[in-house]
Amino acid sequence: MNEQHIISQCQRWVEDIVVDLNFCPFAKKEVINQTIRYQVGSDLDNEQALTLFAEELAHLQNHSDVETTLLILADGFSFFDDFMQLVDLAQQWIKMSKLEGIFQIATFHPDYCFADVSEDDVSNYTNRAPWPILHILREESMSRAVDVHPDPEGIPERNIALCEQKGRQFFVEYLASLHQQK
Template identity: 45%
Template sequence: MPRQEIVAAVQRWLVEVVVGLNLCPFARRPLRAGQVRLAVSEARDDDPLMAELLAEMQRLDRAPVEELETTLLILPDHLPDFADFNQFLDLAEWLIERHDYSGIYQLATFHPAYQFAGTNPADAENLTNRAPYPILHLIREASIERVLKSYPDPESIPENNIRRVESLGEEEKHRLFPYLFRW
C-alpha cells in the first residue's frame, strides 16, 4: 500500500477516533498544531525496527517540543500478529532503557487486533487501542506530566474511554473502525 494511503488511514483514525471520541484528551492540541509526526516504518523484522525506533527518539531529542510533540511509528509490514507485537514491546522497552530514555519517552501502543489482558477479542474496551496498523507511539514524559497537572481526575480516562466505546452502535463501529471489518 502506498505510504500516503497508510498515513491517511492513521490520520483519519487520529481525527475520528482518538480525538473524535476524546479517547486521549491531550491529543487535540498537538494534532491541530501540526506537532504530531506520522512516520511509516519500512521494517520487516525486529532489528531494522529497533533502529527506526531509536532514530525517532533521537529526532524527538533534536526537535523543540513546539515543533514536534510526539511521534507515531506506523508498522504496515511488520508485526501483524498481536502476540508477536506484544512480545516485541519487551525489546522496545529494553531499547528505551538501554539508551537512557526511561523517564524521557513513554511508549503507547496500538494494533488492529489489540486485546487487553483478561478480555475477549470482541470486548468493546479493546477498541480504545485498536488502530489501522500496528503503531508505536513515542510520548514525551515531560509533556505528559505538564498536561496531567491541569487535567482533573486523569485516573478516570480509561474508564471513560471504555464507556464511550461500549456506547457505540454497530453502524458507528463499522464507520470508525472499517479495517476491523474488511474480512
C-alpha cells in the same frame, strides 16, 4: 499501499476517534499545532523496527518542535503477540539508552487485546487502530498535561463506557472504512 495513504488513514483515525471521541484529551492540541510526526516502516523484522524506533527517538531528541511520533508498522507485525514482543524490546531499548523518564510508549494495534478481557470485548477498541503503532511520547509533556486534567485516572473508564455506548459494530465498520479509502 503507499506510505502517504497509510499516514492519511492514521491521521483520519487520530482525528475521528482519538480527538473527536476524546479518547485522549491531550491529542487535540497536538493535531491543531501539527506537532505529531507520522512515520511508516514497511516489511520490518524486530531488528529493523528497533533501528527505526531508535531513529525516531533521536529525531524527537533533536527536534523540540515535534511533540510526539506515531511509528506506523505497515507490515511485519500483523499478529498482536509479535507486536507485543516488539513493544517489550522497545521498552528495553528506552531503558538501555537511559531514556526512561524522557520518553514512553503507548501502543495501538488492529487486534489489540487487553490481558483481562476477551478478544471481542468492545473495550479493546480504546487501543485498536488501522495499523500497528508505537506511539512515542515525551514523558515531561504527558506529566504536564495530566497535572492539569481534572480526572486523568478516569480517562480509561470513560473511554470504555464510550466504546460500550457506541458498540463494537461502530468500531468494526469504522476501521474497515479506513482500509477501503482510495
